[in-house]
Amino acid sequence: MVREIKVKSLLNKHKKRDSCFLDDYTLNPYAGCSMGCIYCYTRGSKYGARQTPENVTNMDVALKADAASILKRQLKNRLRRGERGFIVLGSAAEAYPNVENDLKVTREILGLIKRFKFPVHVCTRSKLVLRDLDLLRAVNETAVLPDDLDYLEHGVFISFSFSTLDEGLARLLEPGAPSPQERLETMKKCSVAGFKVGVINMPVLPFLSDSDESLEAMVKSAKEHGASYVMFAALTLFGNGPEDCRTLYYKFLEDNYPELIPEYQKLFRNSSYPSNTYQKDLSRRAKKVSDKYNIKTRIL
Template sequence: MSDHPIRIHPTAIKGRGTSSRTPSRFDTDAREAVDDGWTGVDAPVDGDDPFDNPTPPATEVRFEDAKRVLSRNDSPDIPFDRSINPYRGCEHGCVYCFARPTHSYLGLSPGLDFETIIIAKRNVAAALRAEMAHRDYAPGQLAIGTATDCYQPVERELRLTRSVIEVLKKARHPFALVTKSSAVERDLDLIAPMAADRLAAVYLTITTLDPKLSRILEPRAASPARRLETIRRLVAAGVPVGVSLAPQIPFVNEDMEQVMAAAFDAGARSAFYTVLRLPWELTDVFREWLEVHYPQRAGRIISRIQDMRGGKDYDSDFATRMTGEGIWADLIRQRFIKAAGRLGFNRERITLDFSQFRPPSRDVRQASLF
């Protein structure tokens, strides 16, 4: 028997982006599956070992009452100064999601817990109404779904995102939302009239047109073809639509130009991209994903990522965290600029009208006089 246990190679879980509960950076200890000689590939399977035939984890929804739901930021590389996320965690399971480490603040894993334990802010509409009713509140660039997908599967039943849009519609408060889900079409009865009054815009994230890659990269999100159809339906309803090409991952999703061409053909007229960000525990989550799906090129991919981050997995500098630095980052930038210019993206900026805002009554029990 070896003196050094061999780490068990992680295996993919169908429908999940990661296969393990990566420890939180706040954990005092961490556990790792290893082959100690008593179990492993050649050992008999008797069903007693937790690593034998694991049951695919189900999604669990937990509820919370939030005191505040508007998150403020003054980051110079972000085009909005406030955001709202009706949920914590995201069942789409995108392995690259920069928000995964936020689950650590809840004492949960940024790995499997992030996509299987969803926290729903059941009072999100009431809390938003109260914040906007404050005498000092002034409207500004509001984004919905920045650290979660506001139209992830649980939204079908809980309808928290819809309740947020209902509050915004009544207050005439502009917003933009980002999603990978076709479920946004359900709320066109709210979004389309607001868009007609320059109060709403939607961005669809499309990382690749390859359905096989999409299934392992973002396993429970809508297929690329379905997202393109959503763009067509939103545009047909009069909603200004942009496409997010985030994130760009060297040697993984290499079809940026094809995605942009398909999105433009579907009706999107603005576009932006970011390169892969690996803050905190996300670097371990992503490295494990590479071991499972791209073991032969994992080293090359990580090297290119580090080339764009000054030799590190991640650099939080505002000047470079979204686009990276160096030759590889510049290559991606040039590809985007040339494709955008050739196709006609970003010739007209999506602008929203903040002058129409009407604050809600400070006493929600008082009926409106108008």
């Protein structure tokens, strides 16, 4: 039995559209996430606190009760105000956790998005997105885009998240997620089906997946599997609690790469973010390799 939590809102409107993900709205049918990624920014950050009511832990998946009826009301209200925009599905918790295979709540939500003709950007690690390509195709064909994006040819984008292509490293960091190769193959199937797809290489892991060779392997693999964009961002480490990502990530380093701990301490110091110098260098190198393969570093 999946635990249910009560929420007042499912559709969260942003003051300003995110230029990378294109989201005017975010939507997470579930709280918590079965993927179990130890670096997840929702562990210990203010964003996670907002998305996981009633102290739902990251691995403890809970269904937001009456999700479809709440969303239906909210979409109607947004249409009355003329506030169309892209909905990012799965911004803070996987929209296709294991329980979705039986519950089909995300599928019901996509049906509502289709009915009200909103465009959608699905962010996922799951192979289960293939189940819903029929609905996503209908959304893609019927979505009414916001006025300033009406030149786009797509009402659906599907992005797949990665931190590394190394299968062994991924098993340690993302224990509940499909392997990187499975994600690439799923993305390829979505591309072949006619969808615009891409990679979210977030986070790039300092000293583990941030070398020039690793960045090139990510971009090359993305291109070969149908991606038209690869978005990069450095690792962030939040919180000091036992389940927060800073704590869990340093434990991962202690168990597997103890020699890197001093390097991380130097890179992050007292911040949740690596140094500005590191972030600018990562961005420069990511742009260079993306240009080499003629692939964008954002959707638009």
